[in-house]
Amino acid sequence: MSVNFRELEEGLSRLESIDAARIVNQGSTITEVHIIAALDKPAKQVVRDVQSMAMARYGLAIDRRIVSVVQIRPQDLELSAEPRAALTKIEETPNGTRTTIEVTLRHADEERTGSATGPAVTSARLRLIGEATINAIERTFPTMPPIALDAVSLTNVGPRQVVVAIVVTVSERGGEDLSVGSALIGTNPDDAAVKAVLAGLNRRLGSLTE
Helix, strand or coil: CCCCHHHHHHHHHHHCEEEEEEEEEEEEEEEEEEEEEECCCCCHHHHHHHHHHHHHHCCCCCCCEEEEEECCHHHHHHHCCCCCEEEEEEEEEECCCEEEEEEEEEEEEEEEEEEEEEEECCHHHHHHHHHHHHHHHHHCCCCCCCCCCCEEEEEEEECCEEEEEEEEEEECCCCCCCCEEEECCCCCHHHHHHHHHHHHCCCCCHHHHH
C-alpha cells in the first residue's frame, strides 16, 4: 500500500496531545518521525499513539526508536509561534487596457492592503498579484528593508500545478538574499500566487523586522 507521508503527518497532528508532526523519509521508508506534544501524556504513550494510528490507518509499522517526541506546554508553544500574515481578499479594478490588483493581508488583528497596476493581460496577472502582495507586506512591516519580486510562475510538479515565487531582499552585507516559496493551486491560482510569495517571505520576516 502506497503511503502519502504528508497525509500521515496531518493525521498524526490531529491526534490528542500532538501539536505538530514531521516525517523524514527515504523513498518509501520512514527514517525519522518528529513530534511536538503537550505534557498531558507520557512521551512513551505519545509514541504508542503514533504507532497505533499509523498501523490502524495505513497498516504501517513504525519503529519506536525512530520517533522523537518534544513536549512543550501549550502556552510556551503559543509564545514561540511566529505571527504570520494571512490573505484576506484579492480585488481587481480594470481600467481599459490596464488593471489594478489589490491584496489585503491580516496580521495581528490588523489589515493592510497593497496594490500593483499593469497591463490587463493574462501573462502579467501573477506578477501583479505578487507585487501587490509585497506592497501589502511592506505596509504591514514598515521597518523592513526593500523587497522585490524576482520571478513568479505556474509550473507542474508531477500531476499537480504549483505557483513558485522568488523574492529578493537586501542582505546585512549589502548583497542580495533570495527566498523561494510555493503553493499548490486549488480552485484559485490568484490565492496560490499570494500564498507562494508569503511562503517565501515568512521564513525571513523575523530577521527582517528585528
